[in-house]
Amino acid sequence: MALYSFWIFDRHCNCIFDREWTLKTNPSSGTTNSKLNEDTAKLLYGMVFSLRSISQKLGSKGSFNEIRTIATGKYRAHILCTASGLWFILLSDLGQEDLSQVLRYLYSEIYVKTVVYNWLSPVDFADSPNERRGQGFRKIRNRQFLLAVEKFLGPMVN
Amino acid sequence: MAIQTILVINKSGGLVYQRDFVATAPRLSSNEYLILAGTLQGIVAIASQITPKSLQIAGKGSAKGGVEPAGGAAAPLVPYVGTLGATTASGTPMGSFLGPDYFNDAFASCNGRGLKHVTTDQNSLFLYQTLTGIKFVAVSTQPTTNAMAVAVAENLLRKAYCLYADYVMKNPFYEPEMPIKCELFDQKLGVLVGQL
Numbered sequence: 001m002a003l004y005s006f007w008i009f010d011r012h013c014n015c016i017f018d019r020e021w022t023l024k025t026n027p028s029s030g031t032t033n034s035k036l037n038e039d040t041a042k043l044l045y046g047m048v049f050s051l052r053s054i055s056q057k058l059g060s061k062g063s064f065n066e067i068r069t070i071a072t073g074k075y076r077a078h079i080l081c082t083a084s085g086l087w088f089i090l091l092s093d094l095g096q097e098d099l100s101q102v103l104r105y106l107y108s109e110i111y112v113k114t115v116v117y118n119w120l121s122p123v124d125f126a127d128s129p130n131e132r133r134g135q136g137f138r139k140i141r142n143r144q145f146l147l148a149v150e151k152f153l154g155p156m157v158n
Numbered sequence: 159m160a161i162q163t164i165l166v167i168n169k170s171g172g173l174v175y176q177r178d179f180v181a182t183a184p185r186l187s188s189n190e191y192l193i194l195a196g197t198l199q200g201i202v203a204i205a206s207q208i209t210p211k212s213l214q215i216a217g218k219g220s221a222k223g224g225v226e227p228a229g230g231a232a233a234p235l236v237p238y239v240g241t242l243g244a245t246t247a248s249g250t251p252m253g254s255f256l257g258p259d260y261f262n263d264a265f266a267s268c269n270g271r272g273l274k275h276v277t278t279d280q281n282s283l284f285l286y287q288t289l290t291g292i293k294f295v296a297v298s299t300q301p302t303t304n305a306m307a308v309a310v311a312e313n314l315l316r317k318a319y320c321l322y323a324d325y326v327m328k329n330p331f332y333e334p335e336m337p338i339k340c341e342l343f344d345q346k347l348g349v350l351v352g353q354l
Contacts, residue, residue, distance in 0.1 A: 004210030022211045030212075040208050047204045050197045055278040057194065058297060060184055064279065069303055071275040072205045073267060074213055076303075091210050097303040 002093040003157050004075060005030075006149065007044060008111070011085025012126040014136030015041035019149060027154040032146065033139040048079055048087065068100065078103060086111075102156075110152060114145040159300045159307065161351050162281065164318065165191070168335050169291030171199030175338040179351050180299060198273070198295065202287065206271035235264040239306075239313040265316065275308050277301040284308065286315035294318050314354065321346045 005020040018037050023029035031037065052067050059065025070077040076096060080088040080103035088103045088111075115121050125138045140146075162183045166175035173195035176188075186194070238261070267274075269287035276283040282301050286294045294315040302308075325343040326332055332340060 002212075004212055020211060022215060024212055024216070043204050043208050047201050047208070050201055051276055054194055054197060054283075055276070055281070057186055057190060058184060058283075059278065059280045060182070065281070066279050068277045068279065068301060069275075070205070070273065071303070071308075072209075072273050073270045074206075074209050094305075097305075 001096065001156055001158070003153060004091040004093070006091075006106075006153060007041060007087075007089040008140070009041075009045055009087040009089070010125050010136075012124075012131045012136060013045055013049075013133065014126055014131075014138075015045070016125045016136075016138065017140040017145075019153075021157050024158050027150075027157040033141065044077070044089065045087075048077070048089065052081070069098070080104060080107060082107060106149070106152065110145065110148045114142055114148055115140055118142060118144075159298050159302065161296050161314075161354060162299050163295075163297040164347065164351065165195060165295040165297075166318075166322065166338065167195045167199060167293040167295065170335065171196045172335065174336065175343075177344070177347065179348075195295075198285065198293070202269075202272040202285065202293070205273040209271060236267050236312045236316075237309050238264050239310050261316070261320075267312070275303075275311075277303055282307075284311035284315060286312055286319065288319055292319070292322070294322075314350070317350055318347060321350065 002024055003021060005018065007015060007019075008017040010016050015038070017033065018041060019030065019032050020034070020037060021027065021030040047070070048067065051070060055065045055067050066081050067079050069079065071094060074094075075091050076094050078090045078092065078096070078099040080100060082088070086107070088107055090099050090103060092099060121140075121142055122138065125140070126136045127138075160180055162180045163176065163178050165173060168174045173192050176191050267287075268289045269285070272285075272287060274285055276285075278301060280299070280301065282298050282303075284296045284298070286296075288294075296311055296315055298311070321343060322338075325346060326338050326340050329340050329342075332338070
């Protein structure tokens with residue numbers, strides 16, 4: 001089992017959290033909310049966005065057809081889209097066939113409890129409500145959230 | 159699992175062939191299919207760009223140690239799956255290829271880093287890229303991430319490529335890169351998918 005990175009995007013196309021592990025052997029390696037990952041985040045967002053629009057068209061009329069996983073020859077991306085427009089994306093190796101339960105836990109038990117219920121956390125991470133171009137820079141820096149993510153995903157990294 | 163649609167995308171991202179195999183397949187306009195083909199072409203390239211850093215580091219390490227042969231043939235082989243679509247129902251061979259089937263071995267995928275497989279709530283989409291850049295896309299009616307299903311789809315699409323080589327490329331009236339209108343290809347592809 002190997003996890004490579006974890007990303008959260010909000011409904012303004014901003015990456016509000018990213019965590020990338022660079023060494024499989026060391027769960028504390030890698031970067032959190034790194035400036036260097038901005039371009040990768042945009043590419044990832046673009047890929048999921050276009051595949052989502054394709055899947056909406058391919059699905060039968062009048063029903064949701066949300067995207068679940070994207071696989072290449074090297075890695076697999078698992079995607080959870082919430083009703084509030086958040087995207088949770090986990091990149092793992094090809095051996096992981098379905099991490100939707102993990103993503104659901106990250107959303108309902110970790111994100112909701114440490115970010116949504118937190119009075120000091122902004123309701124919307126974008127500067128203005130009509131921001132649409134992904135130029136936001138605010139990230140989740142909540143210590144409880146970071147700790148909980150590390151504690152939950154750390155054992156799965158290697 | 160049934161194959162809903164098969165698309166062929168040429169090396170510049172244009173849609174050259176599209177066919178539905180299931181009556182319940184959603185009706186998309188030809189324009190929408192063209193957009194879909196172009197988008198997929200772009201996503202294949204983007205997907206290889208976001209290969210995680212830990213994989214990039216691991217790849218470099220092995221290249222230094224001389225483990226990875228030149229040309230980056232580190233991509234795992236796709237296992238060979240059964241005699242899928244070897245002959246038509248009447249027993250006549252489907253193509254000009256040797257042997258009882260088109261190929262009998264596991265094969266290396268030419269698409270080591272690009273997009274291969276997408277699942278959604280209702281469908282899964284498989285993509286097979288050839289060495290010349292033509293992409294064969296199959297949309298199936300069930301989401302699956304099973305490694306076996308992916309291997310079967312890859313074998314099926316590779317056989318569709320064999321049919322393409324036999325009945326499209328050898329057709330003297332076919333212009334390369336243009337939409338495929340070959341009756342024999344239609345017919346044989348129908349047989350191949352029907353046998354699944």
